[in-house]
Amino acid sequence: MNFAGYRCSVCGREYEHSEELFLCPKERGCLDIVMDTETIRKTIDPQQLKQQDLEPSHWRYLPLLPVNDPGGQGTPLRRVGWTPVYSLPALRNKRKLRAFWLKDEGTNPTASLKDRASSMVVARAREISVQTVVTASTGNAGAALAGMAAALQLRAVVFAPSSAPPAKLAQMLAFGARVILVEGNYDQATALCLEAAEHLGWYCRNTGYNPFTAEGKKTAAFEIWEAVQRGYVELSGGVPLAIFVSVGDGNIISGLHKGFRDLTELGWLDFQPRIFGVQAEGSAAIARAYQAGVEQIQPVRAATLADSICVDMPADGVRALRAVKETGGAYIAVGDEQILQAIAELGQVGVFAEPAAAAAYAGFVRALDIGEIGPEDPVLVLSTGGGLKDIAAVQRAVPSAPVIEPTVQALKRLLKL
Numbered sequence: 001m002n003f004a005g006y007r008c009s010v011c012g013r014e015y016e017h018s019e020e021l022f023l024c025p026k027e028r029g030c031l032d033i034v035m036d037t038e039t040i041r042k043t044i045d046p047q048q049l050k051q052q053d054l055e056p057s058h059w060r061y062l063p064l065l066p067v068n069d070p071g072g073q074g075t076p077l078r079r080v081g082w083t084p085v086y087s088l089p090a091l092r093n094k095r096k097l098r099a100f101w102l103k104d105e106g107t108n109p110t111a112s113l114k115d116r117a118s119s120m121v122v123a124r125a126r127e128i129s130v131q132t133v134v135t136a137s138t139g140n141a142g143a144a145l146a147g148m149a150a151a152l153q154l155r156a157v158v159f160a161p162s163s164a165p166p167a168k169l170a171q172m173l174a175f176g177a178r179v180i181l182v183e184g185n186y187d188q189a190t191a192l193c194l195e196a197a198e199h200l201g202w203y204c205r206n207t208g209y210n211p212f213t214a215e216g217k218k219t220a221a222f223e224i225w226e227a228v229q230r231g232y233v234e235l236s237g238g239v240p241l242a243i244f245v246s247v248g249d250g251n252i253i254s255g256l257h258k259g260f261r262d263l264t265e266l267g268w269l270d271f272q273p274r275i276f277g278v279q280a281e282g283s284a285a286i287a288r289a290y291q292a293g294v295e296q297i298q299p300v301r302a303a304t305l306a307d308s309i310c311v312d313m314p315a316d317g318v319r320a321l322r323a324v325k326e327t328g329g330a331y332i333a334v335g336d337e338q339i340l341q342a343i344a345e346l347g348q349v350g351v352f353a354e355p356a357a358a359a360a361y362a363g364f365v366r367a368l369d370i371g372e373i374g375p376e377d378p379v380l381v382l383s384t385g386g387g388l389k390d391i392a393a394v395q396r397a398v399p400s401a402p403v404i405e406p407t408v409q410a411l412k413r414l415l416k417l
Ligand SMILES: *Cc1c(COP(=O)(O)O)cnc(C)c1O
Pocket: 112, 113, 114, 140, 141, 207, 246, 247, 248, 249, 250, 251, 252, 253, 308, 309, 354, 356, 357, 384, 385
């Protein structure tokens, strides 16, 4: 295992890997996990990672991850990641784009990118011999933790707002998790979960708290890198790839940035992507700080139909802001109407996205409209979760189907024939 230690993202203090840490004891800053770059560089040939016969999951990058092999062969845990990258020619033609890709995280075992993080957390849990893992969640993190815990036969407890979409709650319950609905929002569920974990000695996965979640999410960056190496994503002319990702707590975007930083440190990254964060207008704490040019993030009273990115106070805001600033990207805010349009537009080319996932595409469309990006720029949109997660939202995005009597006459009337 090439896990060297932790480094605080705020004060820079370093800690030994033998300690079990969450936030920095000094400033409550999020901790980055530091990898033993020297050893990785000496022992691994990046060409080896590109070989065809590696496992089709994010465990193909095990030497770059801070956990030992978690086992779980023959279970969904081994199918996390290695998600498809589509070029969607019809969408490209319609919008006259030169180089466009969409990476669909809806194909993960529990249908969202959160499986990357939760699989890493259960791997760590197994390593330190804990039996119960717990998280607060708007829905997807909990479903992913419940599914990954079930794969390894660990117990999972999830605190979710009582307004969470029914499909996400159904997933958690089907996976056998203990689900506790909180009369309150996600931020309140998060606070309760932290307190419960401390009282009861449960291992807490909370986003922006457990340092291993970003390590799972960084594998999406490795896969994008590998897609470029293999030529699936073709970059030419030296124009940097622009990656669009939706942002709630800011942990996915931070993890993505960490993945590219790990590759840079190893000397393996030969293209520098720009990372664009997309928030819902009703939940835009980080985008507001970005627009105001300040480091300090102020909480908002979040309200958006994109439940997965509905957060008052982002738990990983500092790193999320940095991911954009350090790569030359930008923050974009989109309205719920634009998110609904994005669901419909992606659906028409065969991609089914939940609201928070479609938000990234909506942000890209907005960036095109305001000239933040041009139609010739290479773009990759990360679609973070599948459409079956939130049917009620999809129903608002598309017209409903007509009901007719089972007769040809009725059909002809309907078709105006
Ligand atoms: C969690 C989630 C996000 C946002 O990730 P953060 O780390 O909270 O910024 C976006 N889309 C989907 C589908 C999610 O589940």
